[in-house]
Every structure is written in C-alpha cells, then in structure tokens.
Amino acid sequence: MELTLNHYLVLSTILFAIGLIGVMRRKNLLMLFFATEILLNAVNIGFAAISHYRGDYTGQMFAFFIIAIAASEVAVGLGLLIVWYKRTGKIDLDQMTSMRG
Amino acid sequence: MFEAVAFYLFATLTIIMFTITVMTSQALYALTAMAAGMIFISAFFFILGADFLGAIQIIVYTGAVMALYAFGMMFFDTTRTLVEKRSNPRLVVVLGGLAAVLVVLIVLAPIVTTNINAHYPIDPSVGNSQAIGMVLFTKYLVPFELAAVMLLVAMIAGIVLAGKKMDKSLTLMADEEIALMHASSTQNTEEGAH
Numbered sequence: 001m002e003l004t005l006n007h008y009l010v011l012s013t014i015l016f017a018i019g020l021i022g023v024m025r026r027k028n029l030l031m032l033f034f035a036t037e038i039l040l041n042a043v044n045i046g047f048a049a050i051s052h053y054r055g056d057y058t059g060q061m062f063a064f065f066i067i068a069i070a071a072s073e074v075a076v077g078l079g080l081l082i083v084w085y086k087r088t089g090k091i092d093l094d095q096m097t098s099m100r101g
Numbered sequence: 102m103f104e105a106v107a108f109y110l111f112a113t114l115t116i117i118m119f120t121i122t123v124m125t126s127q128a129l130y131a132l133t134a135m136a137a138g139m140i141f142i143s144a145f146f147f148i149l150g151a152d153f154l155g156a157i158q159i160i161v162y163t164g165a166v167m168a169l170y171a172f173g174m175m176f177f178d179t180t181r182t183l184v185e186k187r188s189n190p191r192l193v194v195v196l197g198g199l200a201a202v203l204v205v206l207i208v209l210a211p212i213v214t215t216n217i218n219a220h221y222p223i224d225p226s227v228g229n230s231q232a233i234g235m236v237l238f239t240k241y242l243v244p245f246e247l248a249a250v251m252l253l254v255a256m257i258a259g260i261v262l263a264g265k266k267m268d269k270s271l272t273l274m275a276d277e278e279i280a281l282m283h284a285s286s287t288q289n290t291e292e293g294a295h
Contacts, residue, residue, distance in 0.1 A: 003108055007108065008149075010205075011115075011116075013205050014116060014201070015116065016201055016204055018116070019123070020197040020200050021123055022123035024197065025193055030177060031131060033170075034123075034131055041138075041142050045145050048145065048149050048151045048154055052150055055222050060153075060154050061237065064157065064233075070161075071166060072256075076258045076259060076262070078173040078259065078263070079262030082173065082176050086176075
C-alpha cells in the first residue's frame with residue numbers, strides 16, 4: 001500500500017470542499033475567517049505533496065508565502081472586524097448593508 | 102507501511118476537526134477544533150519530508166494565528182449560539198462538491214498531460230531546512246522581502262485598527278457622540294499644531 005500524489009491531492013480536495021461549505025454556510029464573519037483558513041491550509045497540503053513527489057522546492061516556497069499571506073490577512077481582517085463590532089455590536093454578514101445602493 | 106498508517110490516521114483526524122469547525126454552532130468549539138486541525142496538518146508536512154514547513158505551520162498557525170483569534174474573540178460575544186442561514190443546505194453541498202471536483206481537474210490536468218522539470222530539485226545531501234534557506238535567500242529573495250514588507254504593513258494596520266479608542270465603547274455611543282468625538286480630536290490636533 002504505497003502512498004501516491006493522488007492520495008494527498010484527494011485529501012487536499014476534501015479539506016478544500018469542507019472550507020467551501022463553511023464559506024457558503026456561515027453568516028458570522030469570524031466563522032467565515034475560520035473557513036478561509038481551512039481553504040488556505042488545504043492548498044498548502046497540495047503544494048507540499050507536489051513538492052515532494054516532483055522533487056522540487058518550489059511548492060514548499062509557495063506554501064511559505066501562503067502562510068505569510070494568511071498571517072497578514074488575519075491581522076488586518078481581525079482589526080477591521082473589531083472596529084465593525086465596536087460600531088454596530090454585530091458581526092453578521094447579512095447586516096452589512098451600509099453600502100447598499 | 103507506517104507512512105500509510107500515519108497518513109490515514111491524520112487524514113481522518115483532520116477531516117473530523119475541520120468538519121467540527123465548519124458545522125458547530127459554538128464559536129469556542131470551532132476555535133479549538135481549528136487549532137487541533139492545524140497541528141494535525143503539520144503531520145502531513147513531516148511525512149512529506151518538508152520538516153521546516155511543518156515547524157512553521159505549528160509556530161505560525163497554532164502559535165500566532167489561533168492566539169490572535171483567541172484574543173480577538175474576547176471582543177466579541179462568543180457565548181451566544183451562532184445563528185446561521187440555512188436557506189438551501191442541499192444546494193450548498195452540491196456547489197461545494199462541484200467546486201472541489203473542478204479544483205481536482207485544475208490540479209491534475211497539467212500533471213497528467215506534460216512532463217514537468219524541477220526548477221530547484223531536491224538535494225538529498227543537505228537537510229530540508231538548509232536547502233530551504235538556500236533556495237529562499239537566493240532565488241526567492243525579492244518575494245521574501247516583499248512578504249516581510251507586507252507583514253509589517255499588516256502589523257501596523259492591525260495596531261491602528263484594533264488599538265484606536267480602546268478606552269471608549271463605540272457600540273454604546275450614538276452616531277452624534279461619535280461625530281462629536283471625532284470633531285474634538287481633530288480640533289485638538291489642530292490646536293497642538295498651532
């Protein structure tokens with residue numbers, strides 16, 4: 001029973017699907033951020049697996065940059081979320097209608 | 102053999118943890134399940150020989166990102182049960198599955214069709230961390246520096262956004278009071294300038 005690249009890609013896809021379901025299901029913005037973290041992690045698994053099975057460091061490099069992007073996304077997003085919560089007292093997606101035309 | 106056992110064990114655990122994160126109605130359960138899932142994912146990196154990436158995964162995700170979420174959740178009312186929209190759950194499942202299949206096709210298509218040559222082939226004579234350092238600081242130096250600047254910008258943005266007016270509760274104030282506060286603060290800075 002030898003592990004192949006397809007095992008990891010299928011796992012990555014399953015996790016990505018879980019994240020997508022989370023993005024479509026959640027109304028609370030904090031939970032939405034959790035779902036996006038799951039999406040980024042699923043992609044990271046795929047990159048690391050391709051890097052290993054193709055014998056190339058490029059996949060791991062991309063995974064590093066994705067981790068850096070995820071970290072900065074959390075910092076900015078959480079800051080915006082705190083400001084929004086201080087203003088309105090809610091972090092529900094359906095109530096963000098201030099830009100409605 | 103042990104590789105396969107570890108893979109299936111951690112795959113099951115990760116899927117369970119992330120399903121809890123997505124499906125639970127308690128924010129704290131979601132946070133803890135998420136942190137556990139992040140640690141389980143680092144196991145895949147160790148299995149794949151990407152040791153440095155696995156260590157970074159644990160340090161950055163469970164150390165920094167989840168801690169940041171935990172601190173951020175202190176601002177929010179997390180004891181309240183989350184109310185989610187459930188207009189058409191079957192449509193959501195179908196759309197998620199369809200998108201996932203598309204992603205598989207996108208990933209598999211170039212691998213199946215063409216032979217890919219490694220740009221930076223894995224060198225077994227040096228360790229993973231050493232090789233990562235050599236590639237990162239020669240071939241990927243400019244993206245690395247750009248990522249550093251991006252993290253600095255994100256840090257300053259986080260401090261400015263979350264740290265402003267920490268002593269006042271903008272939720273409990275009326276819009277007029279907030280406008281008044283802004284007016285007085287700009288007046289103060291103008292007076293300070295004169």
